[in-house]
Amino acid sequence: xxxxxxxxxKAGVSVATVSRVLNKPSSVAEKTREKVxxxxxxxxxxxxxLGRNLRNSESRMLLVLxxxxxxxxxxxxxxxxxxxxxxxxxxxxxxxxxxxxEREDVYFNLLKNQQAAGxxxxxxxxxxxxxxxxxxxxxxxxxxEYDKEQSLSYVTIDSELAAYQMTxxxxxxxxxxxxxxxxxxxxxxxxxxxxxxxxxxxxxxxTVEEDWFYYADSVTFEAGQQAMRSLLNREKAFSSVFAVxxxxxxxxxxxxxxxxxxxxxxxxxxxxxxxxxTNMTYPTLTTVSQPMYKMGCASxxxxxxxxxxxxxxxxxxxxxxxxxxxx
Numbered sequence: 001x002x003x004x005x006x007x008x009x010k011a012g013v014s015v016a017t018v019s020r021v022l023n024k025p026s027s028v029a030e031k032t033r034e035k036v037x038x039x040x041x042x043x044x045x046x047x048x049x050l051g052r053n054l055r056n057s058e059s060r061m062l063l064v065l066x067x068x069x070x071x072x073x074x075x076x077x078x079x080x081x082x083x084x085x086x087x088x089x090x091x092x093x094x095x096x097x098x099x100x101x102e103r104e105d106v107y108f109n110l111l112k113n114q115q116a117a118g119x120x121x122x123x124x125x126x127x128x129x130x131x132x133x134x135x136x137x138x139x140x141x142x143x144x145e146y147d148k149e150q151s152l153s154y155v156t157i158d159s160e161l162a163a164y165q166m167t168x169x170x171x172x173x174x175x176x177x178x179x180x181x182x183x184x185x186x187x188x189x190x191x192x193x194x195x196x197x198x199x200x201x202x203x204x205x206x207t208v209e210e211d212w213f214y215y216a217d218s219v220t221f222e223a224g225q226q227a228m229r230s231l232l233n234r235e236k237a238f239s240s241v242f243a244v245x246x247x248x249x250x251x252x253x254x255x256x257x258x259x260x261x262x263x264x265x266x267x268x269x270x271x272x273x274x275x276x277x278t279n280m281t282y283p284t285l286t287t288v289s290q291p292m293y294k295m296g297c298a299s300x301x302x303x304x305x306x307x308x309x310x311x312x313x314x315x316x317x318x319x320x321x322x323x324x325x326x327x
Contacts (some may be wrong), residue, residue, distance in 0.1 A: 080296020224251020
């Protein structure tokens, strides 16, 4: 590969002049710039971005922290992040934390060592103390899941309102007994969606029964199946199921299909997120649509403003109920 020395020789200038053309072109005479640019084109020379960043003490890398890339919910968000970051001249590094402090520390060290310009975190169980301390020194944005107790910038939706509206829809469909498949309430979204569910029931003067709730130990298709098995074995029947994640809802739907329980004639079912799989299930799944791609774009916009030292405001984006065959 051609070097900066090759370019200097070809253009008949010093290495220092080539360096100035690359880093501070306005400081070089136009005629000299043209000679250097022509030499780079002839030699097909590409300057080292990493080397330039190190010289300028500047990184063009953004960290994207998420628990597991295998969760399809994150895919559209990451697409939005990547597209917007590239438009700003940044690249992204997608980091799987597996919700462990050891993994988090590895990636946060990239911030501390100025190898990354900022971070977007989607890990709902990220260490609060660590993230709060880092946010005082480095640009950090929370996407989707955020911490109400910390004054950290975030992009999200109103999960409580969305769950309230979906539950209200099911109630208006005539469902008086609705099972609710949730995850552990150490997740903010789990707490908020449960609040919305209960608010809708209370508005319709329906007494909430603890037997309607099932708490999955993880957000997987298998956990959704297990949730449905458990609910079907309980004494009191239900006419519909609302799951806080499409993945759980799809697993529950599979179990209903395996047990030859007609959906929605015998049991209606709704999910949350609108991942791509939801329009491929049988029947297609009613769900709450999160604007995932837009969330990714907005997170980068906010992070770049923070990198530039500008003031930012938290963003709550609009959601939508997607009514399909399963209800």
